[in-house]
Amino acid sequence: MKVLFYNGMNITPHIETEMEIAVDLIKNKHEVYFTHCKGDLLTCCTNPSHVEWICRNCADKKKRAFQLIDIPKKNIIPYPKIVLDETIIPKSFASIDELKQFSYEGSDIGLGVASSLISEQRDHKLNTLLFNEHIQRGLRTALLVHKAGKKILDKVQPDEVVLFNGRFLDIRPFMRLCEQRNIKFYAHERGGTMNKYILCENSTPHSLTAIAKEIETLWGDGGPDKEEIGSRFFTDRRSRITQSWVVFTENQERGRLPEGFDRSKKNIVLYNSSMDEYEGIAGFSSRIYPNDxxxxxxxxxxxQHEKNIHFYLRVHPNLKGLENSQVKELDEIGARFKNLTVIRAEEVVDTYSLLDAADIAVAFSSTMGIEASFWGKPVVLLGNAFYDQLNGFYKPSTHEEVVALLHQQLEPLPSKDILKYGYWELERGIYYKYYQPETLFTGKFMEQSVEVSKPKKVVNYLLAKGK
Structure with a gap:
């Protein structure tokens, strides 16, 4: 069997994940190929501004990776030369939504560009005219990947393709080509804990349909300790234990409530999401409202006229330090209503103590929605989330239903489905055999670091600057 790795993400642990998969394929006598960018792309998810010394570091890291797993030179596939017809690309876009709608030969390259740019700038409502140069560079890159990808697939004729994530502008077009040609592909990402990775067959890590199915499958296959493992996900989160990503509550002051918290009122806590995380992903729009x-x-x-009801918005800690469109809008909303307290991302108010003190929790897509249900709170779920097919939440379908629910004295909706989600979070993925993670972004592969040495980085920087 021929397996082609579309090598588009070289940050640890993602390049090591591809090495991990490749080693086992090679041991089982499969043919393994890697694509290799030598600075051909005008932008990419690891080097958006196409800085030359970063390109050099990336190339050196890939070279070391290929050597460690003994990939023959003939199996390292460079990008073919492509002449782009840039008249295909509109000269500008009136909005980010218009950009998302742009496609070419059935490939939603506009969505990939929007997703990458939103992630890079951390703003879901970018001024597309102000960032037009970035958009044009992104679209040219996506077109190049689309056209070069055709030639690469024609040349290698792979049975399967492995790629990272599937969301970004320099990777998404290749994934779409696999779909169009009925080539099985696997998108890899971090697993539920640092010592695991996930492989999504013909899907992406953000597919709500695939995740809902996987949650049920994992639970069905689980052992007698699955409820204990499911519970541990929630207790570990509350204890600020690192699982698969940074601990956003790490710097919060335990037990701290907002000043003036009045227990005599009905207190409703709202947990939002950082909208830049979801605006570039198809299927993550809110069920009821356009956005959070x-x-x-x-x-x-x-x-606004309910004096005995007070709302507390716990702004997602991932928005800390940002003054983007979402944060500015939240500040404006907070200033308008006396019965709303906006707790900014950088404030040390304890997310969990606030939850304990509240009467009702409201979540858009945040994991705090399912955490609140685990800790015994009635939860009203307003948006799409990885857990939205599970029981344990009130799921209104209209604004009027939301208002009616929040006026009631809601009871919690206990459900073992909550434990299914916790079990999925911790158990999803495949254990690394050859990669040993040290932190979220560092580790060793077969006892060796793939990272470029500091002296080599200095040389690359000087070579780039000396041109």
Whole structure:
């Protein structure tokens, strides 16, 4: 069997994940190929501005990786030369939504560019005219990947393809080509814990349909300790234990509530998400409102005269230090309503103590929605989430239903489905055999680091600057 690795992400642990998969394939006598960018792309998810010394470091890291797993030179596939017809690309886009709609030969390259740019700039509502140069560079790169990808697939004729994530502008077009040609592909990402990775067959890590199915399958195959493991996910989160990503509550002051918290009132805590994480992903739009901010505004307009109900918005800690469109809008909403307290991302108010003190929790897509249910709170779920097919939540379908629910004295909806999610979070993925993680972004592969040495990085920097 021929397996082609579309090598588009070289940050640890992702390049090591591809090495891990490749080693076992080679041991089982399969033919393994890697694509190799030598600075051909105008932008990419690891080097958006196409800085030359970063390109050099990336190339050196890949070279070391290929040597460690003994990939023959003939199996390292460079990008073919492509002449682009840039008249295909519109000269500008009126909005980020218009950019998302742009496609070419059935490939949603506009969505990939929007997703990458939103992630890079950390702003879901980018001024597309201000960032037009970035957009044009991204679209040219995506077109290049689309056209070069055709030639690479024609040349290698792989039975399967392995690639990273599937969301970004320099990777998504290749994934779409696999779909168009009925080539089985696997998208890899971090697993539930640092010592695991996931492989999504003909899907991406963000597919709500695939995740819902996987949650049920894992639980069905689980052993007698699955409930204990499912519970541990939630207790570890509350204890600030690192699992698969950074601990956003690490710097919060345990037990700290907002000043003036009045227990005599009905207190409703809202947990939002950092919208830049989801705006570039198909299928993550809210079920009821266009986005979290619009939902918050409509809620407050409906409750602004309710003196005995107070809302606390715990702004997602991932928005710390940002002054993007989402944060500015939240500040404006917070200033309008006396019965709304906006707890900014950098404030040390304890997310969990606030939850304990609240009467109702409201979540858009945040994991805090399912955590709140685990800790015995009635939860109203407003948006799409990885857990939205499970029981344990009130799931209104209209704004009027939301308002009616929040006026009630809601009871928690206990359900073992909550443990299914916790079990999935910790158990999903494949254990590394050859890669040994040390932190979220460092580790050794077969006892060796793939990272470029500091002296070599200095040389690359000087060579790039000396041109």
């Amino acid at each position: 901010n619009v939902g918050l505004l409509k809620l407050m307009e409906s409750f």
